[in-house]
Amino acid sequence: MQLYTKRGDYGNTNLIGQRTIPKDNIRVETYGTLDELNSLIGVIVSQMDEEDNRLKSELIDLQHLLFDCGTDLATFDGERPYKVKKEAVEWIEEQIDVYAEEPPIIEKFVIPGGHPVASLLHLARTVTRRAEHLIVTLNREEKINTVVAIFVNRLSDYLFALARIVNHRKGVAEPLYERGGKVFH
Amino acid sequence: MQLYTKRGDYGNTNLIGQRTIPKDNIRVETYGTLDELNSLIGVIVSQMDEEDNRLKSELIDLQHLLFDCGTDLATFDGERPYKVKKEAVEWIEEQIDVYAEEPPIIEKFVIPGGHPVASLLHLARTVTRRAEHLIVTLNREEKINTVVAIFVNRLSDYLFALARIVNHRKGVAEPLYERGGKVFH
Amino acid sequence: MQLYTKRGDYGNTNLIGQRTIPKDNIRVETYGTLDELNSLIGVIVSQMDEEDNRLKSELIDLQHLLFDCGTDLATFDGERPYKVKKEAVEWIEEQIDVYAEEPPIIEKFVIPGGHPVASLLHLARTVTRRAEHLIVTLNREEKINTVVAIFVNRLSDYLFALARIVNHRKGVAEPLYERGGKVFH
Numbered sequence: 001m002q003l004y005t006k007r008g009d010y011g012n013t014n015l016i017g018q019r020t021i022p023k024d025n026i027r028v029e030t031y032g033t034l035d036e037l038n039s040l041i042g043v044i045v046s047q048m049d050e051e052d053n054r055l056k057s058e059l060i061d062l063q064h065l066l067f068d069c070g071t072d073l074a075t076f077d078g079e080r081p082y083k084v085k086k087e088a089v090e091w092i093e094e095q096i097d098v099y100a101e102e103p104p105i106i107e108k109f110v111i112p113g114g115h116p117v118a119s120l121l122h123l124a125r126t127v128t129r130r131a132e133h134l135i136v137t138l139n140r141e142e143k144i145n146t147v148v149a150i151f152v153n154r155l156s157d158y159l160f161a162l163a164r165i166v167n168h169r170k171g172v173a174e175p176l177y178e179r180g181g182k183v184f185h
Numbered sequence: 186m187q188l189y190t191k192r193g194d195y196g197n198t199n200l201i202g203q204r205t206i207p208k209d210n211i212r213v214e215t216y217g218t219l220d221e222l223n224s225l226i227g228v229i230v231s232q233m234d235e236e237d238n239r240l241k242s243e244l245i246d247l248q249h250l251l252f253d254c255g256t257d258l259a260t261f262d263g264e265r266p267y268k269v270k271k272e273a274v275e276w277i278e279e280q281i282d283v284y285a286e287e288p289p290i291i292e293k294f295v296i297p298g299g300h301p302v303a304s305l306l307h308l309a310r311t312v313t314r315r316a317e318h319l320i321v322t323l324n325r326e327e328k329i330n331t332v333v334a335i336f337v338n339r340l341s342d343y344l345f346a347l348a349r350i351v352n353h354r355k356g357v358a359e360p361l362y363e364r365g366g367k368v369f370h
Numbered sequence: 371m372q373l374y375t376k377r378g379d380y381g382n383t384n385l386i387g388q389r390t391i392p393k394d395n396i397r398v399e400t401y402g403t404l405d406e407l408n409s410l411i412g413v414i415v416s417q418m419d420e421e422d423n424r425l426k427s428e429l430i431d432l433q434h435l436l437f438d439c440g441t442d443l444a445t446f447d448g449e450r451p452y453k454v455k456k457e458a459v460e461w462i463e464e465q466i467d468v469y470a471e472e473p474p475i476i477e478k479f480v481i482p483g484g485h486p487v488a489s490l491l492h493l494a495r496t497v498t499r500r501a502e503h504l505i506v507t508l509n510r511e512e513k514i515n516t517v518v519a520i521f522v523n524r525l526s527d528y529l530f531a532l533a534r535i536v537n538h539r540k541g542v543a544e545p546l547y548e549r550g551g552k553v554f555h
């Protein structure tokens with residue numbers, strides 16, 4: 001495989017369907033950030049052990065979904081049907097509902113950290129939110145699959161729930177932000 | 186706890202005090218990046234072992250301070266007193282002064298790396314500087330607590346000092362940038 | 371060493387040659403992102419073991435090259451000769467050509483992940499592309515060493531090849547994106 005094609009050396013690149021755009025185009029930056037998030041999920045999976053097998057395979061399913069999101073965002077509107085359907089949102093909501101019940105109820109912000117995997121899940125949560133900003137900007141400027149925007153909004157809550165689950169299951173203490181008031185209700 | 190509220194699905198969100206703004210607003214992006222930094226500090230803490238207990242609890246104190254910074258940046262000016270006071274800057278300066286004396290004096294840039302914890306501290310140093318850019322932009326456009334800007338500037342120097350301390354204490358070699366001249370004086 | 375100088379407290383900083391610019395200047399953000407990438411490479415090196423010694427020292431050479439790139443981008447045009455020469459691009463292309471041959475040929479996108487080191491290499495690949503966006507913007511606005519732009523474009527392909535090599539050598543399975551068609555040829 002000839003990996004590099006030198007076509008991108010002068011600052012341009014292509015979308016799906018061969019449309020040429022500059023590499024600092026907001027659309028490219030947006031699916032590039034989903035690629036960053038996807039890679040960070042890969043790092044998380046690589047740190048999980050055997051007993052986490054169910055969560056592990058769920059995170060790999062999520063990686064495929066992130067590719068689906070990336071494909072939709074890399075497609076200039078109308079050129080082909082979108083891959084991410086509202087079923088993806090329903091699925092992630094169900095997962096959040098289940099996971100949010102498992103650890104003890106909290107009222108204050110959690111200090112991100114704890115178990116190494118939980119800590120990385122918090123980090124992924126914040127990278128998800130960085131991607132979300134870009135999606136919001138992109139959506140203002142161009143037509144996109146808005147299901148992707150909703151899915152990514154839900155995704156950061158999912159990763160928060162998962163971080164708490166991991167700490168809870170591993171028995172790692174979860175310190176709360178002590179100088180803050182009640183924020184969760 | 187009902188984690189997701191769906192209120193953010195159409196690209197808007199709230200500051201402290203319920204003011205509604207778009208999610209790609211520079212203010213949200215700025216405290217979002219502090220959240221990313223805070224999570225990365227959580228990852229670092231999760232990698233430290235027993236013998237690092239003092240640094241570990243110092244980093245957790247820092248996480249609370251980062252929440253204070255976030256609260257101040259999420260507050261629309263004038264709506265409530267700021268949390269971060271100049272005492273926080275004085276505290277971090279004292280820590281830097283102590284830490285900067287411990288490892289050997291260098292004149293050239295350090296290749297970021299060494300011990301896993303030191304390497305992650307370098308990474309956190311650069312994420313701190315990414316947050317600092319955003320604070321500088323935000324401060325040009327809106328009124329903010331400028332103590333936060335100074336604290337975050339100092340914070341990247343603190344993390345640099347800490348990275349060097351960790352390598353020094355663990356006896357890990359610290360390669361210097363060989364094709365560069367004298368930069369530290 | 372007096373690490374902090376307080377000179378940057380009010381949002382300005384210096385380039386090589388003492389020119390004063392705001393910290394949120396695109397040039398500063400660009401070499402700051404190369405510093406982030408450089409630190410992430412440091413994290414990767416810190417996770418490699420003895421048997422990876424050759425790749426390890428190659429990545430440290432790369433860290434020096436990233437400093438050369440940073441020096442060039444921190445230099446206002448014309449004030450001194452550039453450090454990064456086309457030989458750096460030739461070197462990295464040779465490495466990619468060798469590495470791209472070793473693992474099995476694939477036609478579909480790879481799910482980023484696998485071995486911890488491979489996973490981090492994928493993450494570094496995406497941070498490289500984030501830096502590349504900024505270089506493209508900077509290059510539109512100011513004169514820079516365009517060899518740096520080409521080198522950084524090649525660098526993300528190099529890191530992709532290296533991620534695959536590591537998984538292949540460690541015998542870790544490499545799942546492919548199942549809902550996508552043939553993309554590599």
Ligand code: B12
Pocket residue numbers: 001002003004005007014015016017018031032035066067068069070071072074080081082083084478479480481482495526527528530549550551552553554555
């Ligand atoms: C978008 C894109 C990316 C995105 C992927 C976005 C995403 N999905 O998340 C990102 C940024 C991640 C990416 C990364 C990379 N990319 Co890229 N990428 C592209 C691009 C522009 C389009 C490829 C694509 O997504 N096609 C869509 C594919 C995945 O699927 P599909 O068509 O939907 O496939 C089938 C089914 O889905 C079905 N289908 C179609 N519509 C629908 C709808 C529904 C509802 C369903 C169910 C099914 C369906 O029909 C198809 C038949 O099988 C191409 C260039 C081009 N214009 O083709 C380069 C390209 C493939 N990339 C390239 C490279 C080099 C890379 C990287 C190695 C770069 C790097 N150094 O990081 C990495 C590799 C990443 C990896 N993990 O393997 C090169 C490959 C060169 C070569 N040797 O051939 C290309 C050709 C660009 C180039 N240089 O010319 N890339």
Ligand code: B12
Pocket residue numbers: 108109110111112125156157158160179180181182183184185186187188189190192199200201202203216217220251252253254255256257259265266267268269
């Ligand atoms: C800002 C904000 C954030 C910031 C926090 C900023 C920071 N401090 O660093 C960030 C971006 C980190 C964040 C993250 C999240 N958030 Co949030 N966040 C908010 C927001 C807008 C304000 C909350 C806040 O900071 N309140 C201030 C609190 C912490 O403290 P306080 O008032 O200062 O508290 C006391 C004392 O400090 C004292 N006091 C007051 N002034 C002063 C001054 C001084 C000097 C002193 C000493 C004391 C003092 O008086 C108070 C009495 O106890 C609310 C929505 C809203 N408008 O309320 C959502 C909100 C709380 N977040 C929400 C969510 C879901 C999250 C996340 C899970 C999102 C995600 N997926 O990542 C994470 C959780 C993070 C975590 N680690 O736990 C939801 C919760 C929904 C629910 N179930 O109830 C809310 C309600 C938003 C929503 N969707 O409607 N969030």
Ligand code: B12
Pocket residue numbers: 293294295296297310341342343345364365366367368369370371372373374375377384385386387388401402405436437438439440441442444450451452453454
């Ligand atoms: C650019 C810069 C950076 C860049 C480095 C860019 C890069 N190369 O990747 C980045 C962003 C990484 C950086 C980081 C930091 N920096 Co800085 N940085 C600077 C700055 C502006 C220029 C330094 C520089 O790169 N000089 C060029 C040096 C490296 O090499 P050179 O001149 O090319 O050297 C020789 C040879 O290369 C040869 N040469 C010249 N031209 C050519 C051409 C060719 C072709 C060849 C082969 C050779 C050659 O001649 C020279 C003779 O020896 C200075 C301030 C200033 N204006 O000097 C601050 C400065 C050095 N930084 C400073 C600080 C504090 C830091 C950080 C600790 C900040 C932080 N908290 O993260 C870190 C430390 C990073 C580390 N790993 O050690 C402080 C140091 C304060 C002190 N105590 O003295 C300074 C002085 C700024 C200040 N506050 O006033 N920095």
Ligand SMILES: C[C@H]1O[C@@H](n2cnc3c(N)ncnc32)[C@H](O)[C@@H]1O
Pocket residue numbers: 128129130132133193198199200208213214216217
């Ligand atoms: C929990 C709080 O986080 C903020 N918020 C909402 N969306 C994002 C995002 N994508 N990135 C960072 N912060 C966000 C809002 O202020 C919200 O109320």
Ligand SMILES: C[C@H]1O[C@@H](n2cnc3c(N)ncnc32)[C@H](O)[C@@H]1O
Pocket residue numbers: 313314315317318378383384385393398399401402444
């Ligand atoms: C050490 C050097 O790093 C640059 N510098 C100063 N502040 C930042 C920041 N927030 N991010 C990246 N680089 C910065 C300046 O050029 C300074 O001199």
Ligand SMILES: C[C@H]1O[C@@H](n2cnc3c(N)ncnc32)[C@H](O)[C@@H]1O
Pocket residue numbers: 008013014015023028029031032498499500502503
């Ligand atoms: C492989 C695909 O990735 C996209 N692409 C090209 N350069 C970048 C970059 N710096 N960052 C993110 N995506 C990029 C283009 O769409 C290319 O075809």
Ligand SMILES: [Mg+2]
Pocket residue numbers: 153154156157193
């Ligand atoms: Mg949200």
Ligand SMILES: [Mg+2]
Pocket residue numbers: 338339341342378
């Ligand atoms: Mg500084």
Ligand SMILES: [Mg+2]
Pocket residue numbers: 008523524526527
């Ligand atoms: Mg490329």
